Amino acid sequence: MDQVQKLLKRIDTYGEQMIQAQRELVAIPALGPTSGGEGEMKKALVVQRWLEDLGLTVLHEDCPDDRVPDGVRPNLWGVMPGGDGPTVWVLGHLDVVPEGDRSLWSSDPWKLRVEGDLIYGRGVMDDHAALVSGFFALKALKEEGMAPAGDVGLIAVADEETGSAYGLEYLLKTRPEMFSPQDLILVPDVGEPDGSFIEVAEKSMLWLKVTVRGKQVHGSTPHKGVNALYTAARMMIAARELAQGFGAADPLFDPMVSTCEPTRKEAGVSNINTVPGRDVFYIDCRILPGLDLDQVMSAFEQRFGAIAAEEGAQVELEVINRVQAPEATDPKAPVVQALVRAIQRARGLEPTVGGVGGGTVASFFRRLNLPVAVWYSCEQSVHQPDEFARVSSMIADAKVLALIYAGQA
Numbered sequence: 209m210d211q212v213q214k215l216l217k218r219i220d221t222y223g224e225q226m227i228q229a230q231r232e233l234v235a236i237p238a239l240g241p242t243s244g245g246e247g248e249m250k251k252a253l254v255v256q257r258w259l260e261d262l263g264l265t266v267l268h269e270d271c272p273d274d275r276v277p278d279g280v281r282p283n284l285w286g287v288m289p290g291g292d293g294p295t296v297w298v299l300g301h302l303d304v305v306p307e308g309d310r311s312l313w314s315s316d317p318w319k320l321r322v323e324g325d326l327i328y329g330r331g332v333m334d335d336h337a338a339l340v341s342g343f344f345a346l347k348a349l350k351e352e353g354m355a356p357a358g359d360v361g362l363i364a365v366a367d368e369e370t371g372s373a374y375g376l377e378y379l380l381k382t383r384p385e386m387f388s389p390q391d392l393i394l395v396p397d398v399g400e401p402d403g404s405f406i407e408v409a410e411k412s413m414l415w416l417k418v419t420v421r422g423k424q425v426h427g428s429t430p431h432k433g434v435n436a437l438y439t440a441a442r443m444m445i446a447a448r449e450l451a452q453g454f455g456a457a458d459p460l461f462d463p464m465v466s467t468c469e470p471t472r473k474e475a476g477v478s479n480i481n482t483v484p485g486r487d488v489f490y491i492d493c494r495i496l497p498g499l500d501l502d503q504v505m506s507a508f509e510q511r512f513g514a515i516a517a518e519e520g521a522q523v524e525l526e527v528i529n530r531v532q533a534p535e536a537t538d539p540k541a542p543v544v545q546a547l548v549r550a551i552q553r554a555r556g557l558e559p560t561v562g563g564v565g566g567g568t569v570a571s572f573f574r575r576l577n578l579p580v581a582v583w584y585s586c587e588q589s590v591h592q593p594d595e596f597a598r599v600s601s602m603i604a605d606a607k608v609l610a611l612i613y614a615g616q617a
Contacts, residue, residue, distance in 0.1 A: 234329035247276035259286030272430035281366035293358030300338035301368030304331035311591035338396030357615025374528030407582035409536030424485030455496035534574035550617035
């Protein structure tokens with residue numbers, strides 16, 4: 209048995225240790241202050257202890273935040289020294305989302321529940337699985353006496369769930385020298401359950417609040433008023449039509465086109481026999497990269513303004529969220545190709561490389577022209593009651609990462 213096979217075999221033995229690591233993390237509700245919590249420091253100290261137990265020096269770039277007891281939000285990393293190969297970074301996040309409605313959980317969300325290969329608890333998938341797999345891949349190298357091909361760093365950041373201003377965004381502003389375009393940067397945050405999807409691109413996001421004002425009248429005399437609900441309905445239909453003009457189809461994405469979908473609607477009149485004089489709804493736009501969101505806003509303002517004028521109404525558009533997508537990571541970039549080869553070798557799969565409609569912290573790297581790949585074996589349980597992960601998937605992901613660390617991908 210060669211050294212790489214021994215490395216992978218060792219990772220197969222880590223199942224119970226991974227469960228224990230998850231148990232330790234789940235017990236700490238690392239909620240940011242925006243979510244009503246005290247921050248991530250207690251969980252950060254757990255990860256710090258893991259890294260120090262491997263003999264790694266742990267560095268911090270904590271962000272001041274007077275809303276939490278410690279006064280800072282933790283951002284930390286440990287580096288295992290390696291050879292002359294490219295530096296590998298694996299970035300996970302410490303914070304989780306709130307439990308939500310406790311009655312929808314089958315067990316205590318802050319106490320790990322184990323059922324065979326499945327583990328349940330808030331954060332087990334998002335994003336403990338990333339931290340656990342990244343750490344145990346390092347542990348395997350250490351215990352096998354293998355030096356990585358290049359330096360390997362495991363990063364744990366705060367505030368991913370509520371914007372990253374105190375997390376990765378802060379780290380990149382204060383430590384820009386940490387990363388270079390030659391590094392292999394991995395963000396385990398999006399994927400398919402079998403680990404076969406690598407994300408290299410994201411759509412731009414534009415969330416709009418649309419307020420339509422007409423004239424409220426009795427339902428028997430609609431001609432004397434201006435129906436804000438009817439006007440809003442016309443605009444909802446127009447939103448989908450506008451989306452068709454926002455960029456040509458891009459096969460990297462599913463769906464391949466931009467989407468502008470009416471989603472939330474505020475309550476209007478409470479009775480049937482009143483023509484509403486005000487209506488409020490929201491649109492979630494996911495726009496293909498390369499199209500300026502200013503153009504998108506201009507198109508909405510012109511089209512909705514014309515509809516309002518036709519109906520004798522007024523319309524106001526308010527931006528609730530706006531994220532301009534950076535350029536995609538080249539699917540041929542070294543980090544992507546290393547992942548492809550490692551997945552093929554460790555899992556026997558032919559991975560798909562593509563884009564997503566949602567946003568990840570990878571966008572902060574891409575804005576700095578740093579190639580980054582987003583990947584892990586992601587169950588569709590994140591942010592849900594009974595959030596779960598698979599021990600077998602954490603083991604498989606650790607093998608993929610270990611191959612990349614060792615330069616064997």
